Amino acid sequence: MTVDKVKLKALAEAATPGPWGSDGSYVCTARTEGGTTYVESWRAVADSNQMENTKFIAEANPAAVLELIAENERLERCEDDLSASVKYWFNACKGAQFEAGVKHADEAAAKYIDEHWRPQRDQLKAENEQLRARLEQIRDRPCSVHGAPDDAMIPNALDAWGRPVPQHLPYDFSGNPGASATQYCNGWNDAGGYWKNHCIDLEQKLAGISSAEKNG
Known part of the structure; x- marks a missing residue:
């Protein structure tokens, strides 16, 4: 009707x-x-x-x-x-005006990445390589002793990495060799607990950098 x-x-x-x-x-x-x-x-x-x-x-x-x-x-x-x-808007979206808008948006995004994100990413990559090299150096350094035979280990002594502790001639661990040597090797020295904690910090930083690289 x-x-x-x-x-x-x-x-x-x-x-x-x-x-x-x-x-x-x-x-x-x-x-x-x-x-x-x-x-x-x-x-x-x-x-x-x-x-x-x-x-x-x-x-x-x-x-x-x-x-x-x-x-x-x-x-x-x-x-x-x-x-x-x-x-x-229908006509605009299927015409040259829409294509020009998409191209402009792509160019603006690329420019922003080049100016703001890419330098930060490159810096993170460089820091990543430095941290990895330092981490490997620390892990490969035992609580060793100058002049001690390779098989001369302190009984019941492990360093912060769980490795046997070689004899350390300048120090006297005769009173309690196992505990004293372990304490020394977990202290402020090149293979002790200080470095283990430092390695943990490095690993956390590496994880953050790797995540940033993936997102970049």
Whole structure:
């Protein structure tokens, strides 16, 4: 069903605007001017369901019809605006303008990476290599003794890496050789616990650098 809104609007504007009323059998057409309501007529409704019909006719007065038409026209204007916007962006996205925008975004991203991220990544790589070299150097350095035979080990003594401790001639561990040597090799020396903790710190830094490299 197609409603002739132009004709309906013209009829509503020409009719008694309202408010209208009903008492179950009659419909009262009225108009309000300057705060005063003027009743123009009472019309009987001849119908088996006249109570429902009179209520509907009273509510569907010209003022209500005009309000519905105005809302419908507003929604149609919104639809036209949205359709125009969609059409514009659809055409832009499949044309040269969209391709130029994508190219510009790619160039801007590459420029940002070159200026801000790549130097940091290169610096992290250099630090990574230095840390790895230092870590290997520390791990390969035992708690050794100058002049001691290779097989001369202190009984029950292990360094911070769990390796047997060779004899260390300048120090006297005769009182408690195992505990004393272990304590020495876990102290502030080239193979002790200080370096083990230092290696742990290096490994944590390496993990962070490796993660940054993967993300880069």
